[in-house]
Amino acid sequence: MEIISMRQAEDFLDQEVIVKAWITNKRSSGKIAFLQLRDGQVYFQGIVLKNEVGEEVFELVKTLGQESSVELQGIVQADDRSNLGYELLIKSIKIIGESHEYPITPKEHGTDFLMDHRHLWLRSSKQHAIMQVRNEIIRATYQFFNDRSFIKIDPPILTGSAPEGTTELFHTKYFDEDAYLSQSGQLYMEAAAMAFGNVFSFGPTFRAEKSKTRRHLIEFWMMEPEMAYTDHEASLKVQEEYVAFLVRSVIDNCRLALETLERDINQLEKYCQLPYPRIEYTDAVKLLQDNGFDDIEWGEDFGSPHETFIANQNDQPVFIINWPKSIKPFYMKINPDNPETVLCADMIAPEGYGEIIGGSQRIDDYQTLAENIHKYGLDPEVYAWYLDLRQYGSVPHSGFGLGLERAVAWIAGIEHIREASPFPRLLNRLYP
Structure with a gap:
């Protein structure tokens, strides 16, 4: 039988x-x-x-x-x-x-109680459906990049420097040296792209950010492709095709899970339509100011209310492109049409889910990158290997990073990102 x-x-x-x-x-x-x-x-x-x-x-x-x-x-x-x-x-x-007096009954339970019993809460129909969506996004990611001849490369989790040049890092001792838990595999992916052409990584990253918002986790998974001989425009095309592919895969392969989550599938269908709209950062600032957002000025980063308003002007994810160089990392290439900005984009998801992708064209010139490392107050010795990539056969290259849990939360239509991780790590939660 x-x-x-x-x-x-x-x-x-x-x-x-x-x-x-x-x-x-x-x-x-x-x-x-x-x-x-x-x-x-x-x-x-x-x-x-x-x-x-x-x-x-x-x-x-x-x-x-x-x-x-x-x-x-x-x-x-x-x-x-x-x-x-x-x-x-x-x-x-x-x-x-046998099981007796199971703690999670069909009645309502508070969030703290459910998070304390996360090891059991995963068995519930809604949490089970969310993990199925997560699994499908991971499966579809491998399919998308494998079908396009990308090579998966695994960057280290322990690093000796900060890719973004920030202080929001988990510090540890690496024998007699300082080390940090990785906040991005990007720099290593750039090295891999110079060896293999098109590469991607998919693994855990960490941000020591003391945030309690529904969009933030301390430990999360990032999908980071890097593409040699690829400019910013070509990268944007890959990004929108990738996201549309993820949404389509979930619709086609997780129908029961989406029904359990009461997700509006007709709404998801709109996210499969390409191309996605774009708006220049400068135009986005003006749009916000014209609509009562007096708290934003050119050169400032956007908060959740700003992103949500911009996203709500469209039925699809929207790219905000060409941000001020003063608020972006040291490795982004200057926009030749406006040297106060860099060739980068954030993809903002509809329905108030915020940024799900950040990407840019990278600086491929040795002298410019060396000057930026000095200007940003970074240690040239720590980044010597990264500068080497600009000395030995440098090429135009671009890449981006997608936060898995944010993508899961958006596609599944759940309110808080903590449910998009099987065992989330939050500001005051390391259990279970």
Whole structure:
């Protein structure tokens, strides 16, 4: 007899199978019991008929607590009332592990309680759906870049310098040297691009930023491609194609998860339409000032309200391009049309989710980069290897970074980024 996941149910219609699952809820009436079940991949219903299993087994089913694990033998049946489309008529049941007084019940719980029980909260239908969306975004990322002949390169997590030149770093000792947890793999990706042409990394990064907003995590995952012989315009095209590809993949492969999350799929369809609109930073400042945002001046960074207003002018993600060089990192190439700005862009997601991508064309000239390192007060010895890339066959190159959890939160339509990470690290949370 086949052991299956109920995700395979259509291939086993009217056949007897074995399914290993957990009980999420149950109810019984007279001679029939309804079990709400999950097998790790999908949620489904099992029906227990007293005259099919006998009185002893039927009474045993009534005693099973929430999250008890079971091995079920039964017949797959069509069920038009179920989102899955199938249910299991149970013939026999074997208890694998009992569960009593499960902490997370179907009632409402506070956020702190749920975060303290994150190891169990992941089992709930909504959290399960979010992780399915996350998994699909990761799978689709590999497909997108592998199909375009990018090579995956893994940058180090321990570094001796700050890629962004900031102080928001986790410091540690590396034997007798200072080291930091990486806040970006970009500089190493630039080295890899000079060796392989087109590369990408996908791994954890860290920001020691004392922020409690719904958009920030201390530890998060970044996807960072770097492309040799690629200017800013070509990079923007890759960025929008990549994001549209992610959204399309989730729509096509996570339909049940999106329905569980009550995500508006028609809205998501709009995000698959290219090209995405663009607005110059200078024009964005004027747009904000003309609409009552008196707190913003040219040369200042945008906050969440500013980003949300700009995004709300469109039905798609929007690029804010060519930012002031004074508020951007040292490695960005000057915009030849306006030397006070650099060739960069932030992609702002609709619906108030803020920046999901930051990217730029990099400085490819040795002298200019050396001057910037000095101007930004950075140690030339620490960045000597990075300068080497401009001495030995330098080429125009560009890259960007996408924050995985922000992309998950946006596509899944969840309010807080903490739910987009299986075990989020927040300002005052290191447990579980």
